[in-house]
Amino acid sequence: MPRAALAALAAWLLLLAAAPLVAPHPYQEQYRDAPNAPASRRFPLGTDPLGRDRLSRMLFGARLSLACAPAAAALSGFLALLLALAGGFGGRPAERTVAMLADLFLSLPWLFALVAARAALPLDAPPAAAVAVTFGLLGGLGWAGPCRILMAAVARHRQAEFVLAAEAAGCARWRIAAVHVTPHLWKLAAAQFLVTVPAFLLAEANLGLLGLGVPEPLASLGGMLRDLEDLASIVQHPLVLAPALLLIALAGLFHCAVSADESQV
Amino acid sequence: MRFPRLPCPALLLLICGVHAGWLHAQQWGGELRLCLHSEPRTLNPALVDDDASETVRYLTGGVLVRVNRVTERIEPELAVSWKQQDAGRTLVFRLREGVRFSDGTPFTAEDVVHTIAVLTDPNVHSPTGDALRTEHGAARAVARGPFEAAVTFPDPMAGALRLFDQIAMVSRRSPLKERAVLGPFRLPEHRPGSDLLLERNPYYWKSDGARRLPYLDAVRLEIVPNRELEALRFRQGHIHAITGVDPEIFGQLAGARDLGPSLEGEQMWFNQTGSVTPYKRAWFASRRFRNAISFAIRRADLCRIVYRGHAAPGIGPFPPANLFWFNRSLHPRDFDAAAARRLLAEDGFRSSGQGLADRDGHPVEFSVITNAGNRARERMAAMIQQDLAALGIRVTVAPLDFASLIDRITRTFRYEACLLGMNNVDLDPNGQMNVWLSSAANHQWSPSQPAPASPWEAEIDRLMRQQAATPDDRRRKALFDRVQQIVWEEEPFLYLVNRNALVAISPRLRNAEPAVLSPQVVWNVERLWLAPGT
Numbered sequence: 001m002p003r004a005a006l007a008a009l010a011a012w013l014l015l016l017a018a019a020p021l022v023a024p025h026p027y028q029e030q031y032r033d034a035p036n037a038p039a040s041r042r043f044p045l046g047t048d049p050l051g052r053d054r055l056s057r058m059l060f061g062a063r064l065s066l067a068c069a070p071a072a073a074a075l076s077g078f079l080a081l082l083l084a085l086a087g088g089f090g091g092r093p094a095e096r097t098v099a100m101l102a103d104l105f106l107s108l109p110w111l112f113a114l115v116a117a118r119a120a121l122p123l124d125a126p127p128a129a130a131v132a133v134t135f136g137l138l139g140g141l142g143w144a145g146p147c148r149i150l151m152a153a154v155a156r157h158r159q160a161e162f163v164l165a166a167e168a169a170g171c172a173r174w175r176i177a178a179v180h181v182t183p184h185l186w187k188l189a190a191a192q193f194l195v196t197v198p199a200f201l202l203a204e205a206n207l208g209l210l211g212l213g214v215p216e217p218l219a220s221l222g223g224m225l226r227d228l229e230d231l232a233s234i235v236q237h238p239l240v241l242a243p244a245l246l247l248i249a250l251a252g253l254f255h256c257a258v259s260a261d262e263s264q265v
Numbered sequence: 266m267r268f269p270r271l272p273c274p275a276l277l278l279l280i281c282g283v284h285a286g287w288l289h290a291q292q293w294g295g296e297l298r299l300c301l302h303s304e305p306r307t308l309n310p311a312l313v314d315d316d317a318s319e320t321v322r323y324l325t326g327g328v329l330v331r332v333n334r335v336t337e338r339i340e341p342e343l344a345v346s347w348k349q350q351d352a353g354r355t356l357v358f359r360l361r362e363g364v365r366f367s368d369g370t371p372f373t374a375e376d377v378v379h380t381i382a383v384l385t386d387p388n389v390h391s392p393t394g395d396a397l398r399t400e401h402g403a404a405r406a407v408a409r410g411p412f413e414a415a416v417t418f419p420d421p422m423a424g425a426l427r428l429f430d431q432i433a434m435v436s437r438r439s440p441l442k443e444r445a446v447l448g449p450f451r452l453p454e455h456r457p458g459s460d461l462l463l464e465r466n467p468y469y470w471k472s473d474g475a476r477r478l479p480y481l482d483a484v485r486l487e488i489v490p491n492r493e494l495e496a497l498r499f500r501q502g503h504i505h506a507i508t509g510v511d512p513e514i515f516g517q518l519a520g521a522r523d524l525g526p527s528l529e530g531e532q533m534w535f536n537q538t539g540s541v542t543p544y545k546r547a548w549f550a551s552r553r554f555r556n557a558i559s560f561a562i563r564r565a566d567l568c569r570i571v572y573r574g575h576a577a578p579g580i581g582p583f584p585p586a587n588l589f590w591f592n593r594s595l596h597p598r599d600f601d602a603a604a605a606r607r608l609l610a611e612d613g614f615r616s617s618g619q620g621l622a623d624r625d626g627h628p629v630e631f632s633v634i635t636n637a638g639n640r641a642r643e644r645m646a647a648m649i650q651q652d653l654a655a656l657g658i659r660v661t662v663a664p665l666d667f668a669s670l671i672d673r674i675t676r677t678f679r680y681e682a683c684l685l686g687m688n689n690v691d692l693d694p695n696g697q698m699n700v701w702l703s704s705a706a707n708h709q710w711s712p713s714q715p716a717p718a719s720p721w722e723a724e725i726d727r728l729m730r731q732q733a734a735t736p737d738d739r740r741r742k743a744l745f746d747r748v749q750q751i752v753w754e755e756e757p758f759l760y761l762v763n764r765n766a767l768v769a770i771s772p773r774l775r776n777a778e779p780a781v782l783s784p785q786v787v788w789n790v791e792r793l794w795l796a797p798g799t
Contacts, residue, residue, distance in 0.1 A: 028651070029651075030647075030648065030651050032563075032566050032569075032570060032648075035570045049570070049571075049644065050570060050644055050647060050648065051570065115666055115668075115669060118665065118666070118669070119669050123632040123634060123661065123663040123679075123680060123681065124630065124631070124632040124661045124663075124681070125661070126661075127661075215661070215662060215663070215664075216643065216646065216647045216650065216662045217647060217650060217651075230493070230513065231493065233513060236517075
C-alpha cells in the first residue's frame, strides 16, 4: 500500500513536471467561443469562465503550486525546527525570547504586513517575482505555530535519559540538539509539514484577494479553488470541483507516502 | 343532454370580468421585505452619503420634485409648480397645501427655508448640501407666504431643479425634528445590526381616491451584506425583490428581469501625470496610442463572456440610458486590429521579434491596476491582456486591495493604467464637473492641473463652464454633446462596458415598474402592493 502510494505520487509528479508536453492547450489561451464549456473531446475537463482549458490550467497550476507550497512549508518547518532547538538548548532567556517571538507572530495581524508587501512590490513585477514573494512570505511568516509544538517536544526530550546521559558524558549542547534530539523530532516535523502544505495552498488563494498570490494569466491550484466560492456555479458546472479533487488526491498520496517512510523507520 | 347555448358565453364573460377585476383590485396591507447590503450610516436625511442610507431616505423622505425613474422627467411632489427668476438664479416653488408631517405637524414654506438652512450650514457637513454650494457661496431660501418658497443661488445654476429630488424636507416646528417625515413611510426606531421596519406614514399626502397611500403597511429592510445569501432568501420567498443581480445567477432566478444598460459603467484610463516614466507618459499622452488600445479591445467579448450578455459596449460618460443627455451620434468603438496597427505605426511604434517597441526601442508594456476581489474586473483585465498581446503589447495585471488602489489613483499617482467602474447617480452633466474640469481633483488621468495640459482639455473646460451657466437645457445639451464628442475622439477614458440593470421581482409584488435609475424597484413604493401568496 505505501509503496503503491509512493509510485502513484511519483507518477503524478512526473505528469505535472511534463505539463508543457502533456497539456492539450496553452494554459493562458482564452477560447472565447467556449466559455464555461462542459467536458468534450476538445476540452476534456471543460473550460473556465474565460474559455481557458481547465485540464491544461490544472496541470500547470498544480505544477506551480506543488513546487512552491512544499518549498514554503519546508522553509517554515526549517525555521520552526531551528528556533525550537535554539529555544530548548539556549537556556532560559533564549527559551523565553523564542516563545515570545512565536506568540507575537501568532497574534500580529499579518494582513497589514502583506498589504504593505504588495505596496512595496513594483506593479509591473514579472509574475514569477510575485509568486516568489508570495510563497517566501508564507514560508517566512508560517513558522510560529509549528515552532510552539516543536518547542514543547524539545522540552520533553531535554528531560529524557539519553539526553541526560549525553550531557553527563560531556557532549556539547549543539551536538546533543543536532544528533540526539533532532531525529526524534522528524515525525512531528513531518506531520506539521503535511498540515502546512494544504494550508499554504489555500492561503495563496486568499492572498489573491489582497492582490498578492499568483497573478494572471498564471494558473495555480489556489486560484482555481477560488472558483468554488460561488456555490450556485458548482451545481451548474460540476467540473470546477476537479482541482479540489486533485488536491485531495495528492494530499492523500503525500500522507500515505510519508507514513510509509515512518513505518520503515 | 344539451346545454342551452346562450348562457355559456355570458358566463364566460362574467368569469373573465370577475377574474380581471380580481387581478386589478389592489390589496391593502402587507409587509414588503428587501435587503440592504450594509447598515445605513445615518437616518438623518441631511447626512446621507451611502447607498443604504439613500434607500431609507427615498422611502421616508418627502421632496419638492421627483425625477420620474421611467421617463427621467421632473414631476411635482410637495411643490405643485415652480418657476425660474433672476436669470436662473432663483427657483420659486408653489407648495401643496394641507400636507402634514408623519407626526401631524403641518408643512409650510418655513420648513423649506429650515431644510435649506440646515443643508448649507457649514457645521452640518452635509454631502447633499455640497451640491447647493458654488464658489461664491451657498444657496439661501426665503418664504414668500405660507406656501411659497424661493431658493436663491449665488450664481446662475443650470439643472438646479434636479437637486431637489435628493432633498428630503425636514420640519422646523415638529418636536421630532428630522424624524418627522413627509414620505410614504415613517423612520424606524434604530436597531443596529438587525433590520429596519419602516411603517406607513398615517399622514402621507397621496391617496388612491378614497384612502391614503401607500398600499403597503410596512417595508422591512433586512441587512444582508452577502449577495448569495440575498439570492437564497429571494428564492425561498423571504424577500420580494433584489437589485443588482449577479449576471452569473441571473438565469437561475425566477422573476429576474434585464432592464437594459444602466448608468453604471466600467472604464480604463492611462495615468498622464508626471509620476509616470517619461517615455511611457509620452505614449499615454498621445491620442493615437489611446485610440489604438481602444480599437484593440474586443468590447463585445467583454459583454458576452464577463457579463453573460447582460452588458453593452461602453460609449462615453453618459450611456444611452441617460435619455436626455446622451449624444446619440456616438457609437461604441468596434474592434479593429488594422486601425490599431495603423495608428501605432503613425506614432513610430514597430514590431520587433520580442513584441511591440516604440521609436526609441523601448518595449511596449504597462501594468493595469484594478480592485482585487472584483471578479468581473479581474476577468476583464485578463481579457484585455490577451487582446493587447495580439498587438505585441505586454500588460501586467495588478489587482490591489481597494484602499491602496484609491491611494494610488488619488494621492501618490504611482500607477500606469487603472480599470475601475463609475456609477453616475446624477443624470445631469453638472454632477460631473469634478471629473471634466482640468483643475478638478477627480480629473483622473491628470488631476488638479494649474492650466489645461492640452487644447482639447481647455475646450472641455470652456464648454463645461459655459453649460453650467446656461439656463436653457437645449443649449446646454448642444454644449455637452460637443464635450461627449471630444471625449469620444480623445479617449482620456476608454469606456469598456455599461452593465445592464438586473433585478429580480417576486410575482407577488404588483404595480412594479422597475427602472434603470436607482432605487430601481421601489421608486414608486407608495403604489406597490403584495398579492396574497405563500
